[in-house]
Amino acid sequence: MNTxxxxxxxxxxxxxxxxxxxxxxxxxxxxDIHAGQLFGxxxxxxxxxxxxxxxxxxxxxxxxxxxxxDGVDIGRRRGAAMQRVGAVLEGTRNIHWPxxxxxxxxxxxxxxxxxxxxLRARAERLLRMLELWDRRDDLVGTFSRGMQQKVAIxxxxxxDPPLVMLDEPTLGLDVLAVxxxxxxxxxxxxxxGKTVILTTHQLDMAEALCDRVAIINKGRIVTDQPVASLxxxxxxxxxRIKVEGCLTETAVASFGDVNVxxxxxxxxxxxxxxxxxxxxxxxxxxxxxxxRLLSVQETExxxxxxxxxLLVAGDGEGV
Amino acid sequence: xxxTLLVVVSGEMRKALLMAWTYKTNTLIGLFTLGFIFIGIAxxxxxxxxxxxxxxxxxxxxxVWMYAALAVGDLSGGLGREMQAGTLEQMAxxxxxxxxxxxxxxxxxxxxxxxxxxxxxxxxxxxxxxxxPLRWEMVPVLALTWVGILGFGYVIAGAMLVLxxxxxxxxxxxxxxxxxxxxxxxxxxxxxxxxxxxxxLPTTQGVVVLRKVTxxxxxxxxxxxxxxxxxxxxxxxxxxxxGGLVFGxxxxxxxxxxxxxxx
Numbered sequence: 001m002n003t004x005x006x007x008x009x010x011x012x013x014x015x016x017x018x019x020x021x022x023x024x025x026x027x028x029x030x031x032d033i034h035a036g037q038l039f040g041x042x043x044x045x046x047x048x049x050x051x052x053x054x055x056x057x058x059x060x061x062x063x064x065x066x067x068x069x070d071g072v073d074i075g076r077r078r079g080a081a082m083q084r085v086g087a088v089l090e091g092t093r094n095i096h097w098p099x100x101x102x103x104x105x106x107x108x109x110x111x112x113x114x115x116x117x118x119l120r121a122r123a124e125r126l127l128r129m130l131e132l133w134d135r136r137d138d139l140v141g142t143f144s145r146g147m148q149q150k151v152a153i154x155x156x157x158x159x160d161p162p163l164v165m166l167d168e169p170t171l172g173l174d175v176l177a178v179x180x181x182x183x184x185x186x187x188x189x190x191x192x193g194k195t196v197i198l199t200t201h202q203l204d205m206a207e208a209l210c211d212r213v214a215i216i217n218k219g220r221i222v223t224d225q226p227v228a229s230l231x232x233x234x235x236x237x238x239x240r241i242k243v244e245g246c247l248t249e250t251a252v253a254s255f256g257d258v259n260v261x262x263x264x265x266x267x268x269x270x271x272x273x274x275x276x277x278x279x280x281x282x283x284x285x286x287x288x289x290x291x292r293l294l295s296v297q298e299t300e301x302x303x304x305x306x307x308x309x310l311l312v313a314g315d316g317e318g319v
Numbered sequence: 320x321x322x323t324l325l326v327v328v329s330g331e332m333r334k335a336l337l338m339a340w341t342y343k344t345n346t347l348i349g350l351f352t353l354g355f356i357f358i359g360i361a362x363x364x365x366x367x368x369x370x371x372x373x374x375x376x377x378x379x380x381x382x383v384w385m386y387a388a389l390a391v392g393d394l395s396g397g398l399g400r401e402m403q404a405g406t407l408e409q410m411a412x413x414x415x416x417x418x419x420x421x422x423x424x425x426x427x428x429x430x431x432x433x434x435x436x437x438x439x440x441x442x443x444x445x446x447x448x449x450x451x452p453l454r455w456e457m458v459p460v461l462a463l464t465w466v467g468i469l470g471f472g473y474v475i476a477g478a479m480l481v482l483x484x485x486x487x488x489x490x491x492x493x494x495x496x497x498x499x500x501x502x503x504x505x506x507x508x509x510x511x512x513x514x515x516x517x518x519x520l521p522t523t524q525g526v527v528v529l530r531k532v533t534x535x536x537x538x539x540x541x542x543x544x545x546x547x548x549x550x551x552x553x554x555x556x557x558x559x560x561x562g563g564l565v566f567g568x569x570x571x572x573x574x575x576x577x578x579x580x581x582x
Contacts, residue, residue, distance in 0.1 A: 015577060051577065059408050060577040079414035087412065089580075093405045098341040099334065110330020111413040111420065113323035139341075155409070 004032035005195050006056065006163060011065035013051050013219075025051040027219035028065070033197065033212075035162070038189045040210035040227075041199045042303075044311060048219040049199045050090055053167050056197070057087050069163055083112065086156035090167035090199070094152040097141035101132050101151050104140055105158050112159035119158075126154040130184070146177025153184060157192075164188060165197045170205065178202075185209055207231075207303035217311055230306055238299045239279060241269040244292040251289055258282070266294065327415040331423025332430075335397075339431050350435050354442060357381050364503045371448045378449055379533060380502025380526045382436050383461075387468045387500075387522045388493040389435070393428040394421060394472040395479040399486040402582035411570075411579055418566045421476065425469055456532040456539050460548070463555050464525025470558030471521035477562075477569030483582055501526045521558050524551045 008031040016022045026048045033039045043049045054060040056067050058074045058081060067074045074081040088094055095104045105123035109115070114122070127133045130150045135143070140151055149169060156164055166185065170178045182205055188194045200206055206213055207227060214224035223230060247267050252260045258271035273279050279296075286293060339346055361377050362369055398421075401407035411417050443449045475492070479485045498504065499513070500522040506514050517523050528547045531537040542548040573579045 013577070054408075054577065057408075057412055059411055059574065059579055061571070061574045079416075082412055082414040085412065087409075089405065089408055094409055096334065096338070096404070096406055098338055103334070103337055107330055107334045108409065110326055110333070111410065111415075113326050113414060115326045115330075 003035065005035040005037075005070055006031070006033040006197070007066075007068045008032075008052070008056075009066045011052065011055060011067065012063045013048075013055060013060060014063045025219055026055070026062075029216075029219075029221055031214065031221065031224065033195060035195050036189065036193055037212060038185070038196045038198065038210050040206040040213035041197055041216065042203065042206060042213055042307065043199075043216035047216045049216055050167060052216070053087070053089070053165055053197065053199060056165060057085060057089075058082060083159065084161050085163050085165065086159065086161040087165040088149070088152045088156050088167065088169055089165075090171065093148070095140055095148065095155055097148075098139060100137050100139055101127060101143075101154070102136040104151055104155055108155040109158040114159055122158060122160065123154075126157055129187075130154050144177070146173050146180060149173060149177065149181060150184070153181070157188075157194075161194075163195045163197070167199045168201070169198070170200065170202055178205075182209065203304040203307055204302070213303070215307060215310055222310055227303065231301055231303065236272045236301075237274055238271065238301070239269075239273050240295075240297045240299050241282070241286070242294040242297075243267050243269070243286055244294055247289065247291065254285070255282070267291070270299070324415055324419055327413055327420055328423040328426065331410075331420050332427040333423075335393075335424045335427030336430065339427070346431065346435070350438060353385060353435070354439060357439075357443075358447075360497075360503055369447055371450070374443070374447060374449050375451055376530060376534060377503060378440070378443055378451065379530055380500060380522075381497070382439065383464060383522045383526050383529060384493075384497045384500055384502050385436055385439070386429075386432050386461075386465055387471065387496055389432045390425060390428050390465075390468050390472045391475050391489055391493060391496075394425060394476040395486060395489050397424055398476050398479050399483070399582060402483070402580055405580060408580040411574075416567075417570050418473065418563065421473070421566075425472065429465060452533055452536075454533055454536075456537075457529060459539065460525065460528050460532055460542075460551070463548075463551050464522060464529070467521040467525065467551075467555030467558040470555065470560070470562030473559075473562030473566040477566035480566075480569045480573040480579065481576075496520060496522060499523070521554075524554045527551075 008029050011026055011029040012024070013026040014022050014024045029052060041049055041052070051060060055062050056069070056074070058078045062075070069081050069084045072081040072084065096107065099107065102123060105126060106119060109119040109123060124133070127136050130153070132147065132150060132154070135147070140148055143151065153169065169185070170181050173181065185196060185198065186209060189196055198206065198210060210227055212224070212226045213230060215222045244266055246262055246265070247260065255269060258269045261268050261270070269282070273282065283293065283296070357378070358369070361374055365373055398407065401410060410420055413420055440451055444451070475485065475489060499517045500520050501517065506517045506523060509517055524547070528542055528551050531542050531547060532539065539548065
């Protein structure tokens, strides 16, 4: 885990001209992603995620800086680097709907220079793994969105690339398809030993799957840490206390920093409580008010809380 | 590396043929349309008569134009469709340069167009009694002409990568080619400036040489000595070199602007 499999150094990308106005989409990213990692690349729309992903794919030429995959500099040896990369890009079909699943896999295998028995055996293995073998001869245009996304992932994997990039792979999928794609992503790392770069707006998915996440804002990396460390940075004792019925406005005002909300006719108090004495004190005050205590629960911060704190509540300058 | 190139080109060719088969009804309707256009234009240009002896000269030019129109349409239009479908970026992630990948598409187009041309010749022969002399000398002349057409197609496809609106102009361009390449109106009868423009087009010289070897019965050595075949060779070589350069520059520009997959 010491060698950086994907290395970004001083990566910058600006669009436009002095006349039309220059937009700095990516502003000097340095990043090391190690082999076998499931790396989450998060950020709001327009933060620079897709531009960075496309620079790693060789689809966008950086204004400055370098990208190397498995030690191969994409700017200098694009062909060799492309043999090591498979990608499912955001918001596009990625595959040919008028072709069957089987023909799509063969086509993308040919594009990577594969042929003959090796290609057919790999295509069969992938279609079986994706549970699409029985539908291999059907046109992809007749598939559900989830099945199409599975074919797109299969096509990205056809040449067995060590690096797989998944840009919003669950966008527009229903719940069942999301679960299937999540399982597949997990299997790519655990069973196939791939290095995966995942961008997603589904932060619960990133939290559940990723070893490490980087959050990008306005083209700069705001934070880049293992998920557990990132959550720990924002961890504070937070409690969720539920009581029966509604509280009066005066009572609500007396709770200060604790958020008070009404949920289905009951009241939920939620907020940071550092000392055990403060918790006991709060419960005692509720007892004085004569309300019935339903539950007291200690809560953990989620990646979504961290994301919001960094980009919305914070100054977006990172930790 | 050469093996990878061949695999990629043959893979692209196979895909293009499979897609054409999926859309075979469209291809067939397109062929009927081309047939009707030919008869309609020939009818008006010849003053309301359809003389097989004159039609054969026109048909020969029209067939060459079909290769050009379908190749330009497929290379630029095909790229446009790939951009819209979001598959162009996947194509561009091949270890082989995008221009080489497109060669597979162009070869598939050559096969499909040849089938269409054969069907057209058979249909015209049956319907209007046009007798097109089939001579082996046609093959190298057509091949050389196609190389020039390919170069022209790469220029338009390259432009398409940078200026997405180019797709709207390919129909206009193809129609201009049909009227200016000598198929219907002899280049000699055009005004001087228009004749000069016509001679620079990718199919004009091919039509001239093809008529000589097919209709006049000239041998390849005769057209070589007389200079028209040399002219075609230089013409096609220039087009293919310019096409390759323009496409390469445009692809680089699109990668710099990050617009490769945008339509």
